[in-house]
Amino acid sequence: MSIPGVGAITATSFVTAIESPDNFRKSRSVGAWVGLTTRRYQSGEIDYKGHISRRGDHHLRGLLYEAASVILTRSSAESDLRTWGLKLRERIGFKRAAVALARKLAVTMHAMLRDGTLFERGMKASA
Numbered sequence: 001m002s003i004p005g006v007g008a009i010t011a012t013s014f015v016t017a018i019e020s021p022d023n024f025r026k027s028r029s030v031g032a033w034v035g036l037t038t039r040r041y042q043s044g045e046i047d048y049k050g051h052i053s054r055r056g057d058h059h060l061r062g063l064l065y066e067a068a069s070v071i072l073t074r075s076s077a078e079s080d081l082r083t084w085g086l087k088l089r090e091r092i093g094f095k096r097a098a099v100a101l102a103r104k105l106a107v108t109m110h111a112m113l114r115d116g117t118l119f120e121r122g123m124k125a126s127a
Helices: 008-016 028-034 057-071 080-092 094-115
Strands: 038-043 046-052
Touching: 008 057, 008 080, 008 094, 028 057, 038 080, 057 080, 080 094
Parallel strands: none
Antiparallel strands: 038 046
């Protein structure tokens, strides 16, 4: 709950859905498990990145999207995560930036849960 925009409900839902941080070898795997990574279609010379896969827990995905929206719009606490999201919003639009930030939130929250650390506002957001 030390991340701005992430409250008690989002944090509890995340911990409940993940169950044990050891279920994932890498923190990056959590983004795909929640369904916040793009689907790929590859055939011959065609390589297409589509919409998000929407696999996994839809309730958690919605809460992460809402937390990302709060970080982009209402949060006054400056952090590298918010700065990254705002730059992305200027480039690709609000909804896509919110989905990307939601995925990054899931990865960051898993790393924090695994290591037992608190969110540092000046720390570079993990990819």
